[in-house]
Amino acid sequence: MSFCELQISSNFSFLRGASHPEEMVDAAADLGYRALAITDRNSIAGIVRGHVAAKKKGIRMLPACRLDLQDAPSLLAYPMNKPGYAKLCTLLTLGNLRTEKGSCLLYRSDLEKENEDIQFALVPPRQFSENYDFAADFYTDASYYRELLGNRLSLVVACGYEGQDAKRLFRLQTLSKKLDMPLLASNDVYYHAPDRRQLQDVLTCVREKTTIQQAGYLLHRNAERHLKAIHEMKRLFLHYPDALKRSLELEEICQFSLDSLEYVYPEEIKSPDRTAQEELVELTWKGANERFPEGIAEKTRLSLEHELNFVQKKNYASYFLTVYDIVRFARSQNILCQGRGSAANSSICYCLGITSVNPNKFDLLFERFLSAARDEPPDIDVDFEHERREEVIQYIYNKYGRDRAAIVATVTELHQKGAIRDVGKAMGLSVDAINRLAESIWHFSDEWFEGKKVREQGMNPQDPHLRKVSATVGAAYRWLCN
C-alpha cells in the first residue's frame, strides 16, 4: 500500500471521461487502493455517486475537483475540511453563474479570494517544446501558484507512455526542487479499464464535433490512462518514490468527507422570543383549533403530539415553516394550491393548511411520510395553479435571494436515437445512413446488436465498419443508460 490515485476524470467531465464514478471506485477497490479522488473538470457532480460506491466498497473517496482556469494552468483541488469544501463550492458556483449552463468560467483572481483549507496540485501542460521543455509561461505560473498557495501546492506527474515521459519527469522534478513543491504521482485516469479507449475516442469525436477518421491528434495514441495496479505504478515511478508517497500524504491531510455534510434549513421568520420548534407547535395548535372548532379529538391530539415530538427530534421544524410560509403566501394571493402525496399522512400539514385531508379520519399512517427507520429528510409536494405558479416562484426568489433558490429536477438525457446519431456521426457515417440506423431501432435489443434490424434497413451487418459502429454504439448506450 503505497499509492492512491488522485487524478480521475469520470463521465461527469462531460465527453471526456469514459467510466462512471462507480466503475472507477470498483476498479480501484479491486486493485487494492485504499483511497481515490475523482477530479472532474470544474464540477463536483460525480462525487456523490463515487462516495456512495466507495462506502459500499469500504474505501475512501476524496471529494475533489479539477479547476480549469481561463488565465492560468489547471489545478486539482482537494478540500481539507468543511470550510475548504465550502470555498471550493463557492468558487464553482461563481464560475457557473458567470456563463451559460454547462460551462464554468474561473479566473486566477477568483482563486486569490477563495483558496484556504484546500490542497492543490498543479497539472503541467501537455505541450512539450522541441527542446524538451515547457513553455516559459508555465514556469511563471508555477511560481505564481507557489507564492499564492504556499505549501498547499503539489505538482502532478504522470507516465503516459508518450515517448517523452522520462524527459517530462526530469523537467518536473527540477521544477519541484527549485520551487520546493512536492511531486504527486498520478496516471491521469480517464477510464477504469483499457478497453474503454474506443468509447473514449468516440466521446472525443462527439465533443470536438468531428469524425473518427478526421480526429487525428485529438485522439490519444494509446490506452494507458486507466487505473493501474499499485505495483505497476511503483515500477513506473521507481525513481520518484516521493511522488507516490505524496499521494498518501495528501489523502491523510484531506480528511473531509461528504458524510459530515448535512442539510441546513433556512431560518424562518418567527416571533423573536420563540425557537422554530416553538413557533411550529404554536402554529399547529392554532391551526388545529381552527380545523376542529368543536374540539380536537383524542386520536388527533395524540398523533399531533407524536408528530411534533418526531419533528423536534429530527430538527425539521424550519422546513415545515418554510412550506407553511409559501402556502400562506399563495392563499393570501388567492393562488390555488394543494399539498399532495405522502404529506397527506401528516396531521401537522393538515393543521397548517398545507393539505386538506384529515389523516386521522382515513386512518392514514404518519410513518408513510416520515419515519425514523428510513432517516430521509421530509418531502412535501405542493401543487400550484400553473398559470400563477410564477408568482410563487418570484416570491421565493425575493424572500431567499436568487443565489439561494433554484429550480431543480431538469435533467438532460441522451436518448437512444441521440446516442446512435452522435456515435454514427463520430464514426463518419453519412446522415442518410445514420437516419436509417436510428430508424431501425425502437430499443437496443440483442436482436439489434445481432444485426437483424440493421439488415432490414438494407445495410450489411457483416460490414466490419458497421459492426464496429454498432459495437461502439452499444457500449456507449449501455454506458449512458447506466
Next chain:
Amino acid sequence: MQKTFVCIWFKYFKTDRLLIRQPDLKDRPLVLIRKEHGKMLISAANEQVLKQGVQHNTSLADARAIIPGLLSFDDLPEKATTWLKALAVYCNRFCPSVSLSGTDTLFLDVTGCTHLWGGDAPYLQAIRQCFAAIGYQLRLSMADTMGAAWALTRYGKDDLIVPPHRQMDAMLLLPPAALQLEAALLARLDKLGLKTICQLLQLPRSALLRRFGQVLLDRIDACSGQRMESWEPVFPPVKYQERLASLEPILTRTGVEMALQNLLEKITAQLKRDGMGIRQAVFTGFKTGHEPVQIEVGTQLAVQDPRRVFRLFEIKLEALSVEPGIDSFLLDIPRTDPVKEKQEKIWQGSAERNCEELAELIDRISNKFGAHRISRFLPDEHHWPERAYQKTNPLFGGEQVQWPSMDRPVVLLSVPEEIQVSVPVPDYPPLLFRHKGQVHEIIQADGPERIEQEWWLQEGLSRDYYIVEDKNGQRYWLFRSGNYASGSKPSWFLHGYFG
C-alpha cells in the same frame, strides 16, 4: 467557311486487321462471325469471300457450303471503335482534326492541309501509301461535304477529288443509298423506280417532302452543303499545337533537334502573347509506314523559355528512334498555366526566384529519372507511423501543416525490419540488438512511446517505440510489437534512422 473533307473507308477493316496480325492467312477466304439466336452469322468477310457471292449476315453453315476452306474467327464488335480510334490517331499526321463514322470509316477535315503535301492528289496518295504500308485496303475521296465524300467512297470512283462546289454534280449518277438513308425509305424509292440521285433532284422539293419526309431533304442538303453536319473530332482541339513537315525524312539527331527548337520557338511566341506558360509538352514524330514516336516532358511551374523546355527534351531525345526517317513533327501543349510577370527586386534575390530555380532542378531530375522519384511529404494526422505522412506534389499542394513535435526519425523504413534483441522485461529499452548480422550495443535509450492500433482502421498488436543510440553514436527507432505481459513472445523491429 469553305471546308474540305476526305473520307476514308476501310472496306475490309476487320479482316485486314486480322491479316496484319496473322500474315500467314493471306489469300485465304476468311470471315468473322457473331452469334445471333444460336446461329452463327457472318459479320465481316474479306475480298475473296465476297467475290464468291457470300454476303454479310449469311449463316456460317451456308457460307461453308459455298466455300469449303472458309476460315472463321470470332468478331469482337465492342472493340471496333477502339481499333478505329487508333487509326484516327495515326491519321493525325495528315490533319489535326479526325472524326469517326460507323465502325469502318474516318473523316478528315483537311481544310488548308493538302498544300503541305503539294496538292490534293499527292495528299490522297500519301494517305493511301501510308495505310497500304500497314496493310489496309481503303477507298478514298475528297469533297466539300462529308455526305458527298462518304457517298463517293462507297458508290463512286476511287480516289476521286471533287473540285470545290461540284459535289452534287459528282453525285448525280449515284444510287439513293449514297445518301445514307434508312432501308425502308430506300425500298420505297426503288419501288417507284427512282434509281439515281439525279432523278430525285428533278422532282420538286415540295413533292419530295410530302412523299418521303424531311429526312430525305435533310440528307440531300447535307451532301450539297446547304446544311452543316455535326463534327465530333476524336481528339479535342489542342489550343497550342504546331506541326512541321520536312521535305525529306529526317534521320539525324541534329535534324530532330532543329525541328524541335523551331516548333518550341513558334509555340512559346504564341504562349507569350496569351500570357501562358508550358506545364506539359508532347513531341511526336511521324514516320511513313510506322507507328509514330513520342516523348513528353512536364514542368512544375509554367515555363515560357523555349530553351528550358528544350533542355528537358534533350534528356529524352536519346529515346526517340528516328529510323527509318521522320517526315513530320507535331508539338502539342496539352497543359498550360498562366504566367505571372514578376517584378524583380533590386537589392536582393527574392524567394520567388529561388522557387523557380528549385522548380527547374526538380524538372530536370524528374524528367531524367521519373516523376515518382521526387516526393514531398506532409504530415497526416495519425498516430500510427505508417499513416502519419502523405505524399504530395513536390512544389505545391497541401496546406501548410506543421509537423507535430514528436520524436520521429528522418528516415522511416517503408517495411520495418525484424531484429533480435537482448532486453529486460516488461517494457525497458533493449541492451543490444542484432540487425543484418551486425550487433549494436546500446549506450543510451529513450522510451517507450506506446502506440495502439487505430481501431477503426485496423486491429492488432500495439507497438512500443524506443529511440536508441549505439556505440558509434548512430540513432535508431526500434519498436516491439505486442508486449511481454500478454504471455506471447513479442517481436522487435527496426523502423527508422535518425540523422
